[in-house]
Amino acid sequence: MLTYLARRLIQAALILLGVSVITFALLYLLPADPVRQIAGRSATAETVENIRRQLGLDQPFLVQYWRYLTGLLQGDLGRSYLQRSEVSELIAARLPASLLLMAGAIVCELLIGLTMGLIAAVRRGTPLDQGLMIASFVGVSAPQFVVGLLLLYFFAVQLGWFPIGGYGTFQHLVLPSVALGILGAGWYSRMMRSSMIDVLRQDYIRTARAKGLSRLTVLMRHALPNAILPVIAMIGIDIGMFMSGIVVIESVFGWPGIGQLAWQAIQRVDIPIIMGVTLVSACAIVLGNLLADLVTPFIDPRIRLR
């Protein structure tokens, strides 16, 4: 177990190194010039060159990357070009809001997705099943900003049940969580449905019924733990999808998380912030996957981690 953890953490470090190289290279190759953004349109060529030298952007790629990496290994994510503060502080200030939103979204996804999938599997082939699967298809295909705006229009503007945007109370959390979670709920409901249909065909379900257990007991005690296994593996991957969703949803709902931070940084080519947010997201994805793998042995005793 400990050796497994150690190996996975080494793997994680290598993945993060890879992500940092690729992101850094892509930003280096970007046609937009961060120095122009900082200096402004009216700056002289000399000022531009001065800033470039100050930031070390006149150096060759490998030197730039080496500097960044050595900083990174000492826990230094660098300073923002425009906001004049440490990237780590900027991220730390906004991360809790994003994590809260993600947690809300995961709860929404699982509640909506698993319930829909379960019902569809049990009522397989009925109009209810078809209706649920159409709904899940809509959830998967609808662009997140459209979902967000529709939710805002109906539940905040028309009905007034929830605030239009902002951050602070549970009321504020509901709509963005649902908007972010609907995409995953669509995926989960389809996965849960096919996984459940598969499990319901298994011999041990027949055994459970032959014992005289009620349908509900068979479903919840015998089928659900088996059917949920592939879904758990999916949650780890899902955190990656959240990262892209969060940029959109935070903008729509005015949610002060790292998605907004990233959005602003991309518009202004603020490379240290983009790098920082990317690495934090990569960390979240890697840890999410690790966590999902660590949870599975508790549900399926056949799985041993080594």
Add this chain to the structure above:
Amino acid sequence: MTAPAPSSLSSGAPASEASPVPVLSLRNLTISARSAGGMLPLVSDLSFDLARGETLCIAGESGSGKSMTSLAIMGLLPKPAVSITAGSIAFGTTDLATAPERVMERLRGDRIAMIFQEPMTSLNPVLTIGRQLTEAIETHTDLSRGAARIRAVEALSAVRIPQAERRLSQYPHELSGGMRQRVMIAMALALRPDVLIADEPTTALDVTVQGEILELLRDLKRDFGTSIILITHDMGVVAEMADRVIIMQHGKMVETGATADLFATPKADYTRALLAAVPRMGAGQAAAAAAGLPVQPTTPQPPLLVVEDLKVGFDLKGGLLGRKTHRVHAVEGVSFTIRRGETFSLVGESGCGKSTIAKALTGLVPFEGKVTLDGERIDGLSGAARKAVQRDIQMIFQDPYASLDPRMRVGDLVAEPMLIHGIGTARERQDMVAHLFERVGLDPSHAERYPHEFSGGQRQRICIARALSLKPKLIIADESIAALDVSVQAKVLQLLKDLQDEFHLSYLFISHDMAVVENISDRLAVMYLGQMMETGSRDQVFSSPHHPYTQRLIAAVPQPDPAAKRHAFPRLAGEIPSPVYPVGQGPKRLALLDIGAGHMVASRE
């Protein structure tokens, strides 16, 4: 929880004065499946009574409706696709054919219990044995959780599971197939049901384990007075277990009667055919003698395949750097020779390494040792040389349903080996396919069809045609008839024999079935844990088995003869030991001693 006292039904058939009131009484039961062409009957007009304390065997081949009947009694038919369309199933005062689900839930597991064919998949992998045992007890009784656990331990002890207490916290994957089937039986019997339905309870098990499970069922019936409906395709099991037999075919009862009568004087043609098709121990020798053939070939043919000290092992890795920690010694120094035109059999129970040898010879797993085919070394070959050898060794697999690509036409499947080896033009290959189809007893015009359009036996014929397409010298048949019905088995075996004579083929026949091996082999080897226990000619091994394991295997085969009562069966001392050893260690190599005329027996510890 009180059992509904079985009482006569007003609509039930009058029971004869001698027999007491039946526990279960089926009248004109018809089960139908919904299909495009309307309701298709799977079981029609089936009537029988089950007496208290009786074992009734329902025997028949696949598609006879025997499993559907058992599921109908349990109320577990896959509705709405399949349902009871007529008739009644009287259990006490309840008609199970029309009883609502809530009534069925109360009876199921409590008064009527069932065990299934596949012990490997019939237990829930994520719940402990204890949980799966106690939940039924808790559902049907008012016992507390602690009391239910005590009941569970009692039930496990009753099915002779050692260390019953400890098993409660284990998961199914920690137990062997035989142990799992015992758990299933314990689960079914924990509440002392009136009726136990056992659907092919030993089909998936090794023959020695099968013997133990059957014995267990007999003892439990005697001790608890449970009525048993045993569903099986194996006439040996029928002869050993049944008081009465029902023979079914195509959903209809063909014949019924007391076991001894039915075996002695079968009335229906189908019953006679079924009994004739059953492979019997001793039949091979008898046939050879009747044909006037010398029991031992006088002039031994030249050897085709010589295997010397074959070893196959698999490494298990662990630790931070994934170093080798353990090694599975699947095959540990096996030597044998197969002569031209000869059938050599490897026989043994699951995990003995017999299939691994087949994989090694076909180049599917790496191996150590010296292998000579037709005078040329084939070990250590790779690339083109290995591919050339592949032409001479072909394989027929166990499951004809899984070994044919469902998306390819069967003609293309048979032609594919020739295509891979670049033999002939498209036209010539087509002719060859037509020829092979004819030879294995298939209509050449069916070459355009897809595998799902054929029955199991026909598919195995397609696999045989595919193996023959390269004109191999050796065909390895790995449990190739195990998945087929007995009547089909007999025909496929006959085809294999005919082809052997015609093409002068050698067979390496791998099987767990001693009766089949006795029928088809010239020589054989008995394997256990990767090593040979005994080898020799058929007569040597079957007439005078020397190794206790061989004796056990032979004794465990159920005989299709109710008069042949089995001797006291030596019980399993524990689980079969594991062939996994830490790196650097290995199993003790057993020396084979020649006890005369090539009859070799492993030295005993």
